[in-house]
Amino acid sequence: MRPEKRFAFIVLLMAGLFSQLFFENKACAYESLSYLYGGNTATYINSVAATGANLTTVCPDYFEINSSGTLRVTSKADALFVNSMHAKGIKVIPYLSNNWDRTLGRAAVTNRAAFAVELAAKVKELECDGVNIDIQNLTEADRNSFTDFVRLLRAALPGNKSLWVCVAANPWGINTGWQGSYDYKTLGESSDSIFIMAYDEHYTGGSPGAVASLSFVEESITYALKYVPPAKIIIGIPFYGRYWKQGAATGGYGITIADVERLAASLQFSAGYDNTAQCARGTLVVKDTDNAYIWGSSRLSAGTYDIWYENEASIEKKLLLVSKYKLAGAGSWALGQEPQRFWKNYGLWLFGRPFSDIENNWAQSYILKLTQEGIISGFPDKRFAPEGKLTRSQAAAIFVKILGLQNETGSKPFADTAGHWAQKQIAIARQYGIFAGYENNMFHPDKNITREEFAVICDKILFSPDTVNFAQKVYSDVSPETNSWSNKSIIMLSMNNILSGYPDGTFRPRNTISRAEAVRVTAALLDYPGGFSMSPGKIQNPASIEPR
Template sequence: MRTKRRWRKVVVTLAVAGILTIATSTGPHDAQAQASSTQGKFNMSYMYFGNPSSYTSQVDKSGQTLDVVAPSYFHINADGSLQLSDTLQASFITDMHQRGKRVVPFLSNDFDRILGGKAIDGREALADQIVKAIKDNDLDGIQLDIENVDAAYRDKYTDLVKILREKLSNDKEVSVAVAANPTGTTTGWTGLYDYKALAAVSDYLMVMAYDESYPGDPTPGPVASLPFVEKSIQYAVSQAPSNKIVLGVPFYGRYWNQNAAANGSGISAQTLSKLITTYGGSVRFDSASQSPVATFTIRPTDVESSINGNKLETGDYTVWFENEQSLKEKLKLVSKYNLKGTGSWSLNQETADTWDYYGLWSDGFYFSDMQGHWAQEAVLAAANRGWMLGPAADRFAPDAALTRAEAATIIVRMLGLKNEAAGSSASFTDVPATHWAWQDIQIAKQSGLIEGISDDRFAPDQIMTREQMSMLLSRALHLTSQSGSTAAKRFSDVPAGSWSAEAIAAMSSNGLVDGFANGTFRPSASLTRAEMATLLSRVQPLLTK
């Protein structure tokens, strides 16, 4: 996936309606099942292109989406020993750790069959060298990416991975990039990878579900058609646990010009976008492969362009690539097969808008109204914790006002309260036992968290105000005002003797709510679902204390 082809959550910190926060909560009438993961799907990306001095900025463009970055730090010398790249920078590793991301370099043989064989044959010494390099450079593990080595090395390669797993502590990652194998072959270099045995001695397998077409391929075709990708996943999960399978997706395409010799050469999504604009190209979507195809013509009189230093010849170009539509279809497969997550080749090839949808879709939340929304990360965290989803599978309704029924359900889920205390009949005439939130409202009431608007009425569809939510959360978290706290705010529209003053003071002094620039709190203003998700992101750390 490397030399022959050389070609893992945006932080939002906003003061919205006076609540300054970041992420997590959910509604009750959700069309989807509660999320099983509290952290979201795993995401990693390789780092190969661009100057190492720009690596940090490359990662920052992806926001909070990536868990692991895999730079090209480890190569193989002619004798099969480890070669450290001069691109390794301690400052980048420090930057990533400060951002809560792990740095797991990949070991590449640069698609050289001989180098790969020597590395595997000398696996004991190579493993010791890798372990030392990881410790010396404060790295977080190793991903092995040896390619183009015959299947005769199959057992030896598995043994190399096993040796590394035994030599490295459990907090260090050992993962393996494996060729896509949609037909289940055990021959050729695709047969090098014993999925079942490798999964048993590694943290996960990164399935390189791309390069369906390849450099030198005479026939233009998709880099990763959806049928090719899905068959590759189906084989993988037949051999290894789904939670040890990471789906690799491409951020690049391949181009053909029948008048030139560079057929099937790689092109980044970024570069292609510029070429389409420069030469007035067009794009169609191939329904069979679920892949976009671009065409453009470079005439002798046109401005010159190059890719990776290679001038593009004149002629008619056909480019198979990936875009938002095709990537979303692939990301759906992560939740369909309950995979561990995704990997991508490679960072700095994607278009800037990729991260607007990547985290949501790879985690299995297809909220069309959240893409690019200011609270996207907050909502994603809420959904992953199982606290909030949406009124439909493809909609979250972030700007809708939060109702009392939704609020009660969110708090019950957040606290993990069970239904032992719930009675067998409704205690409110307007919340019958058939109401979607009946049980959670019962639990919230009997736990002393929320009251009705009268003895027999709850008003489940009435909107939740800012002061009501302050009261509800202060009760749920047993908060008291922190005397002497500099974080406490006095709001001009919250009189000291008002019924909500103490709760608002408690929330404010604990750093959970803020007011508006004019010094007001707007206690009777409604709270939106997006704001609730954002508020609960501040609340969440208090639940673990």
């Protein structure tokens, strides 16, 4: 074989391999949660919205304990919030707290049989997805009764409700005091997930230092792995720091990361990064005339403060431990205490940076969502190529996958798809009338697909009654006259928030659709409440979409 021909063959072979991997690899699904504390339904909804598509679960402050050891439902419990989260595909697993009050915690576990039944009934009544037990500050003397309470609660909860248990970080392997109240092994067996509160390494009243150094978090994980399977472990990260006023008798009081950054921007602040602890730290100078207010309406008095806190670099390093140890996921305390920009690449860090080229990309959350659901993947060199062009074969594979048709046999292949990585998917798409070919039984699998072609196919597979005004002008460059075969589809999908145009009011129908654009549209298709018009055994008069 001549050298240039051998090179061309290798290129074609790798291109086919890359395309195949784009659709066949499946990523692990990680749990991504955050606690909701100190707000109300309106603030909670806004805080969740600020995270984009990064959360799978929220844990609001709905449950507390009466002095009698019975359940106290807080005024925060709200069906509107639960329903709004479910509409977004986010689970609601409220947490039960004793607010560090040992007496209340002991009252609950003493009354554990009745308390478990009462709590399980309330979870079901509120239509929540489970409950998160966050009882702290017990001791080794309460270990057995607390463990038994969790066992009883698991038995009382319906099988479709999750039971999570918060445990103290214990990298030292302590079996007395607060850490000694948690029997990791038995709690792991009785619950669906163990949430490690991997923070407060340094605390109120203690010496200055990191809230959660990287070594502290990692050693907390490795200790837990001795007793709990990794698939049940969720690692907690702090969205807060702690401050110590120089010259004061005590310190270590909490401060949100958002407050740290706000004060740093407006007052005298010297920022740094501690390479040993792998977290941020800084020195803040407050004058008498400064309005140094922080969370809870507290005001910092004049003086110099040493502050230890998290930034994007330290949060990323902690989240990367999830993929390193194959954990169930990560959660944060507490939502709304972080700068909003943290969420821009949060999912990327949580997934262990599966792709090297989607940082800060506008479609990152959609790419990660479909990767998590096993619909798409990337290239062997860890690229996703979001601005790359989508081909007809790749589009066929997407539609076959989202329609659940991948186990169908398909019709006879096109003349130019024999041996192609997507031969089967193309044959299935042909059988169901999703795609048509060109003359002479050709499909042109590696030909790019345009935005209007993609729109027409999306419209075809959706169950979408004609309830919109097709005469309206949605885009300046789309009309019945210039886009006779695609105008209705573009308008229908745009009015259902599946398609969108450009800031200048154009749709650019004949432009090739990029991989990022296709992923965004596909994610919207999966969220469309009307469902699909075809599935195995259910085809509504398929009519092939002719290629242009």
